[in-house]
Amino acid sequence: MAHAAADPTEDAGPGSGPAFRFEVDLTDQELATAWVREHYARQGMLRFVAGPSFVALGVYWLSTHADSAARVLGGIGLAYGVFLLARPFLAASRVVAERRRRGGTNAIVIELDERSIVLTRAGKSLRFPWKDVTAAGKRPDYLWYEVRGAQRAPIPRRLIADPAALEAFLRAHTRWVDR
Numbered sequence: 217m218a219h220a221a222a223d224p225t226e227d228a229g230p231g232s233g234p235a236f237r238f239e240v241d242l243t244d245q246e247l248a249t250a251w252v253r254e255h256y257a258r259q260g261m262l263r264f265v266a267g268p269s270f271v272a273l274g275v276y277w278l279s280t281h282a283d284s285a286a287r288v289l290g291g292i293g294l295a296y297g298v299f300l301l302a303r304p305f306l307a308a309s310r311v312v313a314e315r316r317r318r319g320g321t322n323a324i325v326i327e328l329d330e331r332s333i334v335l336t337r338a339g340k341s342l343r344f345p346w347k348d349v350t351a352a353g354k355r356p357d358y359l360w361y362e363v364r365g366a367q368r369a370p371i372p373r374r375l376i377a378d379p380a381a382l383e384a385f386l387r388a389h390t391r392w393v394d395r
Contacts, residue, residue: 240372
């Protein structure tokens with residue numbers, strides 16, 4: 217989920233528990249959906265436009281040019297466009313298959329407090345101070361945060377008792393992205 221270097225700062229002290237705590241184990245569908253959505257969200261319109269543009273250009277060159285060089289370029293453009301369209305779905309299925317191969321779970325505990333986000337998986341913890349959390353936002357079925365140098369990490373809405381309170385907390389600690 218997060219691959220950036222974490223700051224091993226000390227805990228805030230006794231009695232200063234997390235403001236929010238989530239035990240997240242995404243279903244295969246949630247993991248694949250979040251992967252595809254974030255693939256397109258991170259690079260903006262270019263990822264939406266590139267695949268269909270290459271497909272259209274390839275089909276156009278294949279159907280309107282008689283010379284072999286243009287037809288080869290049309291075929292390459294068509295193949296590359298199809299690849300660009302399929303890539304996020306292939307990557308999502310690879311991520312789900314890898315998780316199944318490792319034992320079927322990516323259970324992780326996410327704790328948010330006034331100083332940082334703490335991720336705990338299989339007894340190992342990483343602490344990311346808020347200065348390393350570059351953004352946060354929401355999607356229809358999850359809220360997300362992004363750690364510098366890592367991917368966006370989703371928190372499914374089904375786990376959030378008070379989404380408005382979590383949104384306000386994230387807005388207070390990092391840059392909020394409305395999309």
